[in-house]
Amino acid sequence: MPAFTIWRHPKPRGAQGRCIGGRTDLPVDARKAKRLAHRIRAHARRHRLPREVVTSPLQRAAAVGRWLKRWGFHWHVDTALAEMDFGAWDGRAWADVPPAAFERWMADFNGFGFDGGESLQTLMARAAAWQPPCALAVGHGGWITARRWCLERKGQAPSPDAWPAAPAYGRATSSAPSAA
Known part of the structure; x- marks a missing residue:
């Protein structure tokens, strides 16, 4: 498959100041x-x-797919594109995450499982292994960043200070498929 383009979903309602992952299914404004x-x-x-x-x-990506389907696109839904599962942290206010728990994450940036969730290492493996069924996709900031890391920095383990910011809401990122 040739390169594909993935857009980060529009900004969801109610995300401000919260840890939003694959368990928290927030809506987006229909106009966005x-x-x-x-x-x-x-x-x-x-x-x-x-x-x-x-x-x-998740609603924040699927809402875009529904519009495209109305306009004659074939729309596929793939759970492998879901955002990282932040376990017990998912949906909580960042301010409510105890400093000691946050420090555990920073000490094991790749392997920390967010108290029942998915580690960054697991997300990166999922994102790297994904094979696009078509040239257009809508996904999530963490997933897109993990995929880019795997393609651009093969074999390098990320650290908190080297992990890049997620793309802006609605931003397109072009990517080649993984050779996983």
């Missing part, structure tokens, strides 16, 4: 979802791509 769907549709036309998109099942 439609606006991003318009941009994806224009990208597909400009690059003469098939009218096909894959999204995470």
Whole structure:
């Protein structure tokens, strides 16, 4: 499969100051979802791509897929595109995470499982192994960042100070498929 483009979903409602991962399914404003769907549709036309998109099942990405489906796109949902599972932290205010728990994460940045969730190492393996079924996708900031890390820094273990910021909401990132 050639390169694909993945967009980060629109900014969800109620995310401010919270740890939002794969367990917290927040909605997005319908106008923002439609606006991003318009941009994806224009990208597909400009690059003469098939009218096909894959999204995470979470509302903040799937809302864009629903718009594209209304406009004749084939829409696929793939759980492998879901955001990182932050376990017991998912949905909590960052201010409510005890400093000692946060320090445990920083001490084991790659292996920490967020008290029943998914480690960064597991997310990176999931993102690296994913094979795009089409050229257009809508996903999540953590997943996109993990995928980029795996492709651009093969074999390097990330550290808290080297981990890049997630792409902006609604931003496109182009990527080649993994050779996993």
